[in-house]
Amino acid sequence: MSILADEFYLRADVVSISRELLGKVLSTRIDGVLTRAVITETEAYAGVTDKASHAYGGKRTNRTEPMFGTGGIAYVYLCYGIHHLFNVVTNVEGTPHAVLIRAGSPLEGIDVMLERRQKKAIDEKLLGGPGSLAKAMGITTSLSGASLQDDQVWIEDHRIDILPGNIIVSPRVGIDYAEEDVLRPYRFRARIPSVTN
DNA sequence: CGAATGATATACT
DNA sequence: GTATATCATTCGA
Numbered sequence: 001m002s003i004l005a006d007e008f009y010l011r012a013d014v015v016s017i018s019r020e021l022l023g024k025v026l027s028t029r030i031d032g033v034l035t036r037a038v039i040t041e042t043e044a045y046a047g048v049t050d051k052a053s054h055a056y057g058g059k060r061t062n063r064t065e066p067m068f069g070t071g072g073i074a075y076v077y078l079c080y081g082i083h084h085l086f087n088v089v090t091n092v093e094g095t096p097h098a099v100l101i102r103a104g105s106p107l108e109g110i111d112v113m114l115e116r117r118q119k120k121a122i123d124e125k126l127l128g129g130p131g132s133l134a135k136a137m138g139i140t141t142s143l144s145g146a147s148l149q150d151d152q153v154w155i156e157d158h159r160i161d162i163l164p165g166n167i168i169v170s171p172r173v174g175i176d177y178a179e180e181d182v183l184r185p186y187r188f189r190a191r192i193p194s195v196t197n
Numbered sequence: 198c199g200a201a202t203g204a205t206a207t208a209c210t
Numbered sequence: 211g212t213a214t215a216t217c218a219t220t221c222g223a
Binding site: 081 | 202204
């Protein structure tokens with residue numbers, strides 16, 4: 001088991017990073033409480049050339065500022081006034097690429113996740129969407145800009161192998177405003193969320 | 198299927 | 211400074 005280093009995030013190909021994050025373990029420590037989940041779904045957002053990205057055309061605002069920072073930090077924002085969405089910033093400073101973590105499979109701190117989600121039992125909805133995942137793991141906008149080498153949120157490699165045949169590639173969802181970029185095959189799902197310790 | 202719900206961007210005064 | 215439209219969604223009917 002090892003923590004993904006800055007070099008992992010600093011690479012240029014956000015689509016490859018997005019695919020490689022499948023099977024990695026997202027960990028958070030919020031108020032001293034540890035939770036872990038295996039990442040099973042991601043989406044790539046390719047910066048200034050991608051109409052689905054908040055940073056399309058180099059639009060730089062207070063909210064999107066972390067995306068323009070160096071690879072290896074978090075970008076969290078509030079969507080629909082209700083949901084916190086967690087992204088990993090990639091590429092070098094000034095190139096606003098990011099990977100949205102869309103779904104996971106619970107690994108550690110499950111009782112805490114259930115409590116945060118007000119649920120009694122694990123089901124596919126516990127971490128089954130970007131808003132749900134962030135809520136279960138205690139992620140809020142206050143983590144936006146935080147380093148993934150810090151002790152609040154980080155990603156580990158548990159050597160969980162996702163075979164290429166078990167990766168489903170498809171267009172992204174919820175971005176109908178993105179015109180021709182709607183169809184970019186930037187969504188990656190692991191068919192079998194292997195959760196064996 | 199449709200309401201919920203609030204920060205944020207943008208366009209005004 | 212104030213107004214208004216817009217969301218990288220979820221949940222319950």
